[in-house]
Amino acid sequence: MFLNFNLPIVICGANASGKTQISLILAEKLGAEIISADSRQIYKHLTYGTSKPIGKWVQSSDRKIYLVGFIPYHLVDFLDPLESYNVFKYTYDFKQTLSLIKTKKIIICGGTGLYINALFNPLDPLPQKDPSIRKELYEYAEKYGREKLHQKLSELDPISAKKIHPNNIQRIIRAIEVCILTSKPYSSLISDKFFENKMKNIFSVFIIWNKKLLYERIKKRTIDYFDKWVIETKFLLSNGYPEDAPGLKSLGYPEIISYIYSSISKEKTIELIIKKSIQYAKRQNTWFKRYDHKIIFEINDEKDFIPELIAEKIYQKYNESINTNN
Numbered sequence: 001m002f003l004n005f006n007l008p009i010v011i012c013g014a015n016a017s018g019k020t021q022i023s024l025i026l027a028e029k030l031g032a033e034i035i036s037a038d039s040r041q042i043y044k045h046l047t048y049g050t051s052k053p054i055g056k057w058v059q060s061s062d063r064k065i066y067l068v069g070f071i072p073y074h075l076v077d078f079l080d081p082l083e084s085y086n087v088f089k090y091t092y093d094f095k096q097t098l099s100l101i102k103t104k105k106i107i108i109c110g111g112t113g114l115y116i117n118a119l120f121n122p123l124d125p126l127p128q129k130d131p132s133i134r135k136e137l138y139e140y141a142e143k144y145g146r147e148k149l150h151q152k153l154s155e156l157d158p159i160s161a162k163k164i165h166p167n168n169i170q171r172i173i174r175a176i177e178v179c180i181l182t183s184k185p186y187s188s189l190i191s192d193k194f195f196e197n198k199m200k201n202i203f204s205v206f207i208i209w210n211k212k213l214l215y216e217r218i219k220k221r222t223i224d225y226f227d228k229w230v231i232e233t234k235f236l237l238s239n240g241y242p243e244d245a246p247g248l249k250s251l252g253y254p255e256i257i258s259y260i261y262s263s264i265s266k267e268k269t270i271e272l273i274i275k276k277s278i279q280y281a282k283r284q285n286t287w288f289k290r291y292d293h294k295i296i297f298e299i300n301d302e303k304d305f306i307p308e309l310i311a312e313k314i315y316q317k318y319n320e321s322i323n324t325n326n
Contacts, residue, residue, distance in 0.1 A: 001095060001119070002106075002201065007322060009107045009314070012037075012116060012288050013207035014281035016217040017299075018307060020053050022207065023109040024071055025311035030105050030318075033072040035097055037110025037119075041076045042085055043247040045236055048229040050250060051221070052076055063100065074101075081236060081247025087118045088126065094119060113287035120202065126189065127181040129174075137173045152176060159187035203318055206293040207310075208285060210300045218277045222252075222270055229256055251276055294321065 002008050009032070011023050027034050036042075040050040047054070053076065055068035065072050074097045079085060098106075108116065141149040146166050153172050154161035156179040164171045175186040182189070209217070233248070233256045241248065243257050252273040259269040295317055299305050 001098065004104065005098070005101075005106055006104045007201065007203050007318070009318060010037075010116060010202055010204040011107060011109045011207070011314075012113070012204065013111060014209070014214060014284040014288075015051065015111055015277060016214060016221050016281070017111075017207040017209055018305060018310075019109050019111065019207055020051070021307045022311050022314070023107050024053070024068060025307055026314055027071045027107055028069075029311060029315050030107075031103060032105035032107050033074065033101050033103055034068075034107045034109050035094065036073065036075045037090075037108050037112050037115045038076070039085065039090075039112040039115060040247075040250040041110075042079045043081050043250070044077055044079065045081060045232065046247055046250060046253075048225040048232050049252050049256070051225075072101075079247075081241055081245045084246045087114050090115050091118050091122070111284050113284065126178055130177060130181060133177050133180055134173055137176055138169075141169055141173075146172070149173070149176075153179075156180075157185035157187050159185065163187075202294075203321055204291065204293040204295075205314055206288050206291070206296045208288075208296065208298055209305075210298075213299065213302060214281060215274075215278050218281060219274050222274050222277065226266075226270060230260065233257060234260060251280060 009026070011019050011026075013019050023034050026032070038050070038052075040046065041052040043050065046052065053068045053073055055066050055073055055077070057064045057077075058067050066077055067073065075090070075093060108119070110116065137149065140152075146169055149169065149172055150161060150164070150166040153164065153176050156176060160175045164175060166172070178184075178186045178189070229252070233253060236245075236248065237243070237257070237260065243254075248254070248257065255264070255269050255272045255276075258264050259266060264272070295314060297310055297313075
């Protein structure tokens with residue numbers, strides 16, 4: 001996939017770890033373009049809740065490009081919140097994007113580990129939805145309850161059952177459906193062998209913060225963005241987007257919607273969003289810790305986070321790596 005490019009750089013880490021800021025500085029130094037690996041920044045109109053980099057669409061000679069400053073930033077702000085998206089669509093769009101990039105230098109930046117993983121360890125294609133199986137499973141859940149349906153998933157695929165909450169009936173049904181149609185555990189279609197035998201072709205950077213500091217950053221960002229986040233969500237609802245639109249299922253948006261309709265207070269809303277964001281950050285760090293990165297930046301003090309210096313260190317190490325390979 002990357003034959004026409006220099007050594008690709010992957011910058012990963014949890015939400016609020018500063019990946020985007022570092023990537024933009026590094027892209028300017030290298031003359032690189034950035035491809036996002038974020039499952040929520042894909043959506044139009046969702047900015048403050050997804051921490052999408054603020055940019056603008058510019059018409060080039062043959063297409064529109066999303067520019068953040070002067071840096072082309074791909075696979076963000078292109079999908080309507082009414083549309084669903086998944087890892088298979090992402091890998092397809094990623095390949096299409098590569099064919100349009102004119103520089104040989106790319107930075108893949110994001111915290112959606114599954115998307116990054118799939119670029120280097122392709123997943124087996126999943127079968128299409130089967131209406132008859134899904135109808136039968138919904139009826140089973142209505143008759144016996146979600147716990148019983150979740151128990152059925154445990155029998156077919158214990159790994160997926162541990163990851164999917166008993167109340168998430170859509171994901172439970174999809175997992176069982178795939179198990180039935182493929183005769184394989186749903187979890188087996190997602191490889192844990194990240195970058196296996198391909199690390200020499202990737203320059204990966206992991207930004208990991210001290211837990212307490214990261215949680216404080218998440219808390220501050222949630223509070224700082226909250227009012228604009230509410231305005232953003234009200235705009236979508238007032239323009240006919242339903243509460244259950246795929247985009248509005250993104251982290252924090254259901255809580256914002258509950259707040260708008262006065263189901264919960266502002267303080268409780270912020271508290272819930274922070275809690276869920278921290279839980280998500282934990283899962284992200286657990287995912288990325290498994291991999292063998294070229295550089296790991298451990299941030300144990302806020303004053304240690306100087307994006308310009310971090311980008312410079314990556315730049316130097318990257319050039320050393322390029323020269324060594326040549």
